[in-house]
Amino acid sequence: MSAHSGTQDLAVEHEALLQFLYLAPVGLVQTSAAGEVELMNPLSAQLLMPLSKDGGLANLFKVLESVAPELRGMAEDFISPQGAICEGFRAQLTGGIRGKEEPKMLGISLIKLAPDRLMAVLTDMTQVIAQERQLKYNTAWLNAITAGVTDYALMSLDHDGRIQEWNPSIGRVTKFTAKEVVGKYFSVFYKDQGISIDRMTDYLREADEDGWSLSEGWRMKGDGSRFWSSSMIVPIEEMVAETGGGAPSVLQEEKRYALIIRDITARTRDAGARLNAMSTDYLTGIANRRTLFESAELELKRWHRHPRPLSLMIIDADFFKKVNDTYGHAAGDLVLCDLASALGESMREIDTVSRIGGEEFAALLPSTDSEGAFQLAERFRKRVEAACVTFEGGEIKYTISIGISVMDESVRGFDDLLARADTALYIAKETGRNKVEIWNGLKRALRT
Numbered sequence: 001m002s003a004h005s006g007t008q009d010l011a012v013e014h015e016a017l018l019q020f021l022y023l024a025p026v027g028l029v030q031t032s033a034a035g036e037v038e039l040m041n042p043l044s045a046q047l048l049m050p051l052s053k054d055g056g057l058a059n060l061f062k063v064l065e066s067v068a069p070e071l072r073g074m075a076e077d078f079i080s081p082q083g084a085i086c087e088g089f090r091a092q093l094t095g096g097i098r099g100k101e102e103p104k105m106l107g108i109s110l111i112k113l114a115p116d117r118l119m120a121v122l123t124d125m126t127q128v129i130a131q132e133r134q135l136k137y138n139t140a141w142l143n144a145i146t147a148g149v150t151d152y153a154l155m156s157l158d159h160d161g162r163i164q165e166w167n168p169s170i171g172r173v174t175k176f177t178a179k180e181v182v183g184k185y186f187s188v189f190y191k192d193q194g195i196s197i198d199r200m201t202d203y204l205r206e207a208d209e210d211g212w213s214l215s216e217g218w219r220m221k222g223d224g225s226r227f228w229s230s231s232m233i234v235p236i237e238e239m240v241a242e243t244g245g246g247a248p249s250v251l252q253e254e255k256r257y258a259l260i261i262r263d264i265t266a267r268t269r270d271a272g273a274r275l276n277a278m279s280t281d282y283l284t285g286i287a288n289r290r291t292l293f294e295s296a297e298l299e300l301k302r303w304h305r306h307p308r309p310l311s312l313m314i315i316d317a318d319f320f321k322k323v324n325d326t327y328g329h330a331a332g333d334l335v336l337c338d339l340a341s342a343l344g345e346s347m348r349e350i351d352t353v354s355r356i357g358g359e360e361f362a363a364l365l366p367s368t369d370s371e372g373a374f375q376l377a378e379r380f381r382k383r384v385e386a387a388c389v390t391f392e393g394g395e396i397k398y399t400i401s402i403g404i405s406v407m408d409e410s411v412r413g414f415d416d417l418l419a420r421a422d423t424a425l426y427i428a429k430e431t432g433r434n435k436v437e438i439w440n441g442l443k444r445a446l447r448t
């Protein structure tokens with residue numbers, strides 16, 4: 001075979017590859033190590049275009065920065081010359097609008113083909129997510145039914161969520177004594193009783209309306225240790241005989257619930273790590289954008305059931321580009337980690353604190369009205385202003401701006417709530433930075 005025909009063969013192969021790329025039923029994007037796009041098929045353009053801020057698709061990481069800020073760091077930290085950088089990473093694009101549409105999700109796999117060549121495979125995962133949710137509930141049911149006899153505690157709750165009577169399964173799983181739990185709210189299984197009456201009521205109402213309420217998380221044992229638990233609440237309606245005042249007994253419908261708590265610490269150790277990787281931000285370790293959208297969907301559902309204060313804060317580091325330019329990218333990363341951990345420390349357990357963009361964070365605050373959110377934001381802003389980050393022996397000082405929006409009837413969905421907080425943030429930036437603004441309707445009136 002002559003050198004010439006060899007080159008021709010390669011050209012034919014390359015042409016075939018391009019054809020495949022062009023027609024593939026998934027989005028395929030070839031980039032340099034820094035994310036500069038070299039090749040992309042039409043489906044990729046269709047999936048990515050709505051995310052582009054400037055109408056261009058020149059750099060994959062830049063386009064995805066607002067929905068998957070972790071990707072750039074993952075690619076940079078991947079030192080092998082080739083291999084899978086991430087598989088099935090999920091980037092949340094939009095939240096659902098109640099009763100109208102499913103939240104949109106983009107699946108991203110990133111493969112390093114050569115030191116300076118990456119290939120991204122993009123898929124629209126919107127349908128998959130809806131199916132997965134159903135599967136999760138089905139699995140929870142199956143687990144509850146088929147679990148071994150020793151790993152679950154089953155108890156009945158009265159209509160307000162108080163534990164009605166003792167049985168040995170409670171002691172076996174939770175190590176509490178009868179005296180410590182009977183007659184108490186089921187919040188006794190949460191650290192420092194760290195769940196509000198409102199939140200307990202939410203779970204009970206969810207069980208009423210959906211047939212069950214499912215939650216996973218750390219729960220406390222009577223001996224002070226904690227375990228990772230899957231808890232399910234199911235309503236039970238029972239006809240009970242009511243007697244009183246000498247009147248003949250009548251059958252009354254009494255609302256009660258069954259609470260099933262399972263200790264799944266051991267079983268979820270591996271799965272938990274995998275789940276963690278999907279729900280936490282790669283750089284800072286706090287929740288990612290996807291987790292925020294999942295929490296928001298639940299909170300908005302709760303709000304529509306029983307409106308009560310719900311606020312959203314967007315927190316953005318000021319002049320962050322300057323931090324990167326002055327001290328370097330590694331210092332910038334450190335500042336982001338500092339901001340994330342300070343934010344985590346300042347919020348409650350029921351708040352969802354997440355990184356939603358490059359230097360942008362969000363906190364979703366249930367049971368918090370605009371005044372409460374404003375005070376919290378101000379306290380946090382001052383805390384950041386007063387602190388500094390130590391980097392290579394020097395000190396980096398930075399400030400933040402915060403935009404707040406509050407849930408009300410006119411908010412169409414989480415995207416809308418997010419857009420309002422974003423507008424408030426924009427005003428805070430435009431009017432000097434290092435300040436807090438609350439979204440204030442179309443007039444965008446400024447807070448004094």
Ligand SMILES: Nc1nc2c(ncn2[C@@H]2O[C@H](COP(=O)(O)OP(=O)(O)OP(=O)(O)O)[C@@H](O)[C@H]2O)c(=O)[nH]1
Pocket residue numbers: 069073283316317318319320321322324328329330331332333336357358359429433
């Ligand atoms: N170190 C680091 N920098 C990041 C990361 N993600 C985004 N950035 C940088 O954050 C900077 C954001 O810059 P701009 O959007 O111009 O905003 P800014 O400089 O903070 O200015 P204002 O927000 O207007 O106060 C860009 O330089 C990004 O490259 C990251 O994960 N690590």
